Amino acid sequence: MSHVAYELSDQVATITITREEALNALDPDVLSELETAVDRVAADRARAVVVTGAGRAFVAGADVARMSTFSVAQARAFSSLGNRVFRKLELGAPSIAAVNGYALGGGCELALACDLRLASDRAVFAQPEVGLGVTAGFGGTxxxxxxxxxxxxxxxxxxxxxxxxxxxxxxxxxxxxHAPDELLGAALALAEEIAQQAPAAVRATKAAIARGAHTDLDTALGIEVEEFASCFETADQREAMAAFVQKRPHSPFQDR
Known part of the structure; x- marks a missing residue:
């Protein structure tokens, strides 16, 4: 990939947008590469993912030069692509945005699609689209x-x-x-902490939050009951609870 780097270490993936010459601005090519990286996270069964940007920006927005000549149909396709990629990220492994600089427009929206957001003390966030005559297009609204x-x-x-x-x-x-030189380390440490938990329980927790967020409390509590009960099908649950009762460390979680 030309503009996105992907690394996997100890079940934690790192996705870095590397289009530094354009402050990591998102265009269709970058979004397509980002989708490839997000798909790799799933294929590798990574237990957490850190998303960041190279240089002095996280993502300084969508590529306005490219967008400026879009037709309505092209704009719709661009927005749909961004929303598809960000939704994949949102629904996948627990994700942490390490926002190292500008997170404007699409960059702020990319951070919002992550579960958690850590920022450098130099980070700047904004949704400046109305000043360009448009709305946010990748989920910001x-x-x-x-x-x-x-x-x-x-x-x-x-x-x-x-x-x-x-x-x-x-x-x-x-x-x-965090201080700029501590940001990525802090994000990776948080990702590793999540990765050490029982994967099925982490997925069930994310699902319960997502499914219950936009319904009434009684329905949401029913969702939690379902997700809680589903964990009792796993060997990881049986081992962890047995270890707790026996007052010993549990074996590493196997995601089964």
Missing amino acids: QRLARVVGPAVAKELLLTGRRLKADRALEVGLVNAV
């Missing part, structure tokens, strides 16, 4: 409100204002802020 609430989301989406890392932490857009 939907995920941002779900993460920070409708009022803050509307403020950002309707004004295009930028948020620095400290304010992003205040409004709940990121989970933590």
